[in-house]
Amino acid sequence: MKKFITLFIFLTAFITKAQTESDPIKIDASINKISDTEYDIVFNAKLYKGWYLYSQYNPENASLPLEISIPENATGYKLVGNPQEEDTFKKYSDVWEVEEVVFKDKAKITQRIQLTNKDITQIKINFFGQVCETACINIDEDFTLSLTGSTIKETIVLDEKSKLLTQKLKLELKNKSLLKSDSDVDSESSNGLFSIFFLGFVGGLLALLTPCVFPMIPLTVSFFTKQTNNKRKGVFRAILYGFFIVFIYILLSLPFHFLDNLDPEILNTISTNVWLNIFFFAVLVFFAFSFFGFYEITLPSSWGNKMDSASSVGGILGIFFMALTLAIVSFSCTGPILGSLLAGSLTADGGATQLTAGMTGFGLALALPFALFALFPNWLNALPKSGGWMNTTKVVLGFLELALAFKFLSNADLVAHWDILKREIFIGIWIVIFIGLALYIFAKIKFPHDSPVKKLSFSRISFGTLVIAFIIYLGPGVLKNPTWNLSLLSGFPPPQFYSIYEQENDCPLGLDCYKDFDEGLAKAKAVNKPILLDFTGWACVNCRKMEENVWSELDIFRILKNDYILISLYVDDNEKELPENQQFDFLKENGKLKQIKTVGDKWSTFQVINFKNASQPYYVLLSPDLEVLNSAQQYTNRDTYYTWLKDGLENFNTNK
Incomplete structure (x- = not known):
């Protein structure tokens, strides 16, 4: 283990x-x-x-x-x-x-x-x-x-073929200075980090309700407030204890900043790697069954014993080791949630920074009760007693963990083009998982550590009703012409064109798109239309959200369909090899060679060379003469994107 x-x-x-x-x-x-x-x-x-x-x-x-x-x-x-x-x-x-x-x-x-x-x-x-x-x-x-x-x-000397193909990747862009991210992009980036922080905070709150953490709250707060006659000193120690909890979880994210600095493409490679996604799937399934109660995941007991012994040192150092002991002994409950946070944060757009934001939120949620109850000890009397409800919380988390696991299997399927986990099959699996959750909530099935349910509580019935409503919401997703497009889940299921039913094409929303830059550029020149260059990925969650929630808006859809030539370049298409005559060696700025063998290799390198960016989605507006028409855009809202497209069109028509 x-x-x-x-x-x-x-x-x-x-x-x-x-x-x-x-x-x-x-x-x-x-x-x-x-x-x-x-x-x-x-x-x-x-x-x-x-x-x-x-x-x-x-x-x-x-x-x-x-x-x-x-x-x-x-x-x-x-x-x-x-x-x-x-x-x-x-x-x-x-x-x-x-x-x-x-x-x-x-x-x-x-x-x-x-x-x-x-x-x-x-x-x-x-x-x-x-x-x-x-x-x-x-x-x-x-x-x-x-x-x-x-x-x-x-001295690394490229052969003539590699020199020629490297040169072909480089664009002679005009008005290149416009590509710098504007304040809207920065704002959206901040909003993205806040969302990750919030999800981490919610994860921490859920972890508080588990049997590994909840009983520790009154015990620890009482220890700090009663070990000294000086109440202010006891409160200070409890707050310091909470600070160290947050600090420890932030420390866990620091190694990934090191990896992020090694190579701007490294986290993109990690997040889209087929076998790593399968590994994450296996890990989350393993975690889910531990939440179901079939076995327990723990760190080595010697770690907890050592930290517990170290906590007797006293003073600030002793309080730090007490916080570290909590992190270790509660791992069987917090580990699966942290694993989900880790797997979900390692994406190209944010990567280690997202992980730190999520870890900070998780640690803050865990630490908050210890500080608050030390300040207001009378609140301890209002805490519910430990009991079977905590195991119920763990099992519910197990079902959620199992549903999340299939997202990573879907990533692997999309990137590898296995054509197995199509959109309707993915949604069908989720329906089965949440039917299982509903049966559990209504006490029709039970797991190893469950207490007998004599009577369903109001809260349990209410939650079960919500689960049934969610199943009904998912239902149309398995049909050829769904009643609604599951916009609340955008980014989790595979894209709508990845379907068991026959589609017009394999482009988002049935739009006409080109997946080769040269082909798309030739078409733009032929019809004299501007280009929307879309750097995307099969496993890119935010790309799917943009396509299903922003591109699907009628006024934006019409602009994309009628006024632009759409070129979608999939930077994670690393299972599709280029023809042998198009494979070559690329000499990176650090003096090392990168072998360009796959479609994903080509377009990810193309993006970095010309736009100094390795995140997705990343949108650029170009004229057929490669004139940049507007600042680059990333994950954003409907109004900002609509204005950005219209401004690009206006600039194109003015210059034309």
Whole structure:
């Protein structure tokens, strides 16, 4: 279970093998001659403070071990024995429950090679390892060394095909300065963060009602208010305890800021990765069944015991460890909610910042009761007694967790083009899940830890009625011509054109669209119409919300249909390979190569090169002569978008 949770937190770093100039390890390689046929290659590495590099002798089922290798097609030399390591030491891992062999601060690794051909003048060798702090990064570097002892700094030279295709991606935009985000975009971004904060806050309130947290409120508040005769001091300690709860949950989001800074496309890659979405689906299903009561998810008991012992230190440090103890011992109830928050926040538009906002809201909701009840201790008498209702809350959360899980399976299906979880099938699965929830609320089914329900309470009947109303709301979604379009759920089900029923085309709302920029540009020139360039994604929630709630407005729909050429570029279409003659190497600004093999590779790189942006949705208005007609627009409201489209049209007609 500990390994499962750890993989959930760190898998994002492994998916992309993130590595840029800001790596937390710097490696130099040199070569020493031993004899006419033997040489030692010496790797000297420096690590940032707090980071560890794992030895080749690291145990199995732990962090990835160091590996030195030569290319498969290498000739004229071979490795002799295992690398010799210096400056290693052992460190016990609470997660893996083994002693790990690591390098700290610095590392020296020596690998002997033997020449089988004395005429060669240089060799190539690969250094692979894993460095970890709160996140883990795979290091995969190739070195070319001269046998005279000097390191050859390879200059990456693109072939003519790559140069030509790279040049084709670059647009000669006019009025490019207009692309800078305006205040409306900034405002919408702030609103998006507030929404994530609010959802995190709601998640924290729900966590308060679970058996792991609720009974802790009166116990903890009483501890602070009664441990000293000075009431003001007791209140201060309770408020400080609440502050540390918020602080701890914010700390959990910080590693993802590091990942976000490594590469502007990394969180987009993470959020749209097929196998990571399947992993999130499996995790949330696993969490859901833990809420149902079939098993319990806990962090290692030794962690809680250590934090509990540390809390006896006293003073501010002791209060911090008390807050950390609460976070650990309540994990079986808070973990599934936090897992949903993590999975839902790791998107290209906001990423780590969204996660921090959500974690802040979650921590604040957990901390608030401890501070409020310390200030107003008489309120404790109004708290309901612990009982079976708390387990009911957990089971309800389990059903919600199960429904959310299918969103991630849907993302994988959309990106991989499996054509399995079509819109109507997705909605049908949700109907089945919420029918199960309704049956549970009305005590027709029960789970392992449920108390007998002798009589349905008014609140239970009311909530059950709401669930039935929601099922009725979902019902038309499985029909060919639904009565309503489920606008309240925009972004969760697959897009309307991804249907089991035959559609006019595979464009949003049946609009005519082009999924190749050159084709769309040629059409715009032929009919002399402006272009709406739509950077979107199969797994992009906000893209679906814009299409189903904003584009569907009649006046906006008419403008899109009649006045613009719509070019929709799917940046996460990473399962559809480009024809071989269109695949090439792209030299990034940091000096590293990116292989452009898929449709998604091409359009995500196209967006970054020309618009210095990697989020979706991202909308640009262009003339057929590539003149920027208005500022770029992102996720926004109906009125702002309508005005933006009209202003773009006016600018186009004026210039024309």
